Amino acid sequence: MVHTGETGDDHRTPPRVLMIDDDPELTEIVSTSLEFSGYRVTSAPSGTDAMRALSEPFDAVILDVMLPGLDGFEVVQLIRGRYEHMPVLFLTARNAVEDRVRGLRLGGDDYLTKPFSMAELLARMDALIRRAGSSGPSQDVLQVGDLRMDRSARRLTRGDEPISLSPTEFRLTEYLMVNAGHVMSKSQIMDEVWGYDFGGDGNVVERFVSSIRRKVDGGHRRRLLHTVRGFGYTLDASR
Template identity: 40%
Template structure:
């Protein structure tokens, strides 16, 4: 899941990016409104976190342009403009949420999760995935194998979710890269292979053997 942060304050921007990355999200950053709008419209994101006071192009103009081009793309305003009028203006302009600075990172991440889950249409009926001996609870962020919980890193969780959603399909490294890692990540490295190997080891340790296979020259596949 990819998120774009448009924020001119580098300290805030890096703080938010680090917190979201540790939570398992891929994050791109823009330091001004003009660059941020270009990035928002030229790549695929699940959420934009937007400051209101930006150089080159005001945040409200960025919001209007994003919604005009991609109405379904969620935008969370993160701003020091904290009056009731400011918040109402932001929400009425089309933002999906409005969080005031200073803020608690835990609250920001909770709001991000809620927006993205809502965007994906997660309800109590479709927050659980299963394949063979594997079960995933997306809301609880929990994976079990033969009723034994797997302790997964954020990227490992995203990988197993992606594999289950695309079970029986051969998934290339590039598809995994595009779906899970930021475009700043170098696909020529072996990071994907390392994460898949760690995930396979944890599955096997929990008793889910012969599920995650390497297809030479093509990628990976989850199948019996």
């Protein structure tokens, strides 16, 4: 069963959020708080129900990992098969670093563990929707050496070769390309790409940079993505 809540605001279209969680009490608490804050919430207790609801797009998805039937990791892959850029926030009791990294690599945009602060959840939802709806700088095409990013088409190529990135990898690469030639610290990357300090775990940034480096520099004699030990990372074609 899928439940839809309505807000009483007739003056604007509220952002639509799909909450996928099999805990009815938690779903009710989160849905009420989101609706009070101006969101319109649809809830689904399983991955199967969620995929039915996702016959149309939402402004954001809140997704538990431990679901009956399809788990959250399977669901996010199905979501990405339909909607490449729909923001997905994992909200789960699975708090191991490996789970967080897996969720983000499979296509999640953020990861919040239970128990959690409702104020933090609302802040993260606001940030996700704001980033998704932001047109960003007017420069649609970014270029560093032979690495080219078409921001409007969400496409990255090196030379004539297309490079496939997860949504989080794309945002991180975009951030480094916008700041090409400048060394960006882990804390700057976490603030900009994730919107918060990822529990002080800089290894998350390292893992994502390592994955991007394999995709961007693998098979090429000239490296573009550089680690500046003690400082951070930079995309630079002049090194």
